[in-house]
């Protein structure tokens with residue numbers, strides 16, 4: 505192979521390499537916003553631990569409501585007053601003040617996603 509052909513081959517492979525990088529970046533941009541699924545273990549558990557479990561813990565919970573496990577939080581959301589109370593401006597849970605709407609939106613999305621555990 506003479507050196508001219510060698511350079512041509514080098515140029516072509518360089519071009520192919522670069523263009524494949526470019527198309528990979530464009531494809532990433534086409535994916536759009538990242539949609540996350542809300543799960544109890546990743547998201548809701550932390551919200552309950554930080555805002556509810558101090559009063560609604562395993563030992564002598566307020567109103568007899570223990571919010572320290574997946575099964576109990578799901579039950580309170582599905583069959584109880586959890587959603588009403590966290591969104592109740594006049595009588596919110598926690599009693600110290602209604603949670604930020606972004607936090608309440610996570611719980612709403614968890615319900616919409618079907619109460620996933622993990």
Ligand code: HEC
Pocket residue numbers: 552555556557558559560566567569571580584585586587589590597598599600
């Ligand atoms: C400072 C203590 C405290 C914290 C923190 C707290 N609660 Fe409560 N919770 C109470 C008390 C006391 C009651 C009973 C009186 C009432 O219903 O207002 C209650 C009642 C409830 C009820 C009504 C139970 C029923 O059977 O109707 C729900 C639902 C509830 N809490 C959910 C939550 C959730 C969810 C959180 C966290 C986002 C939370 N609470 C945080 C003290 C607390």
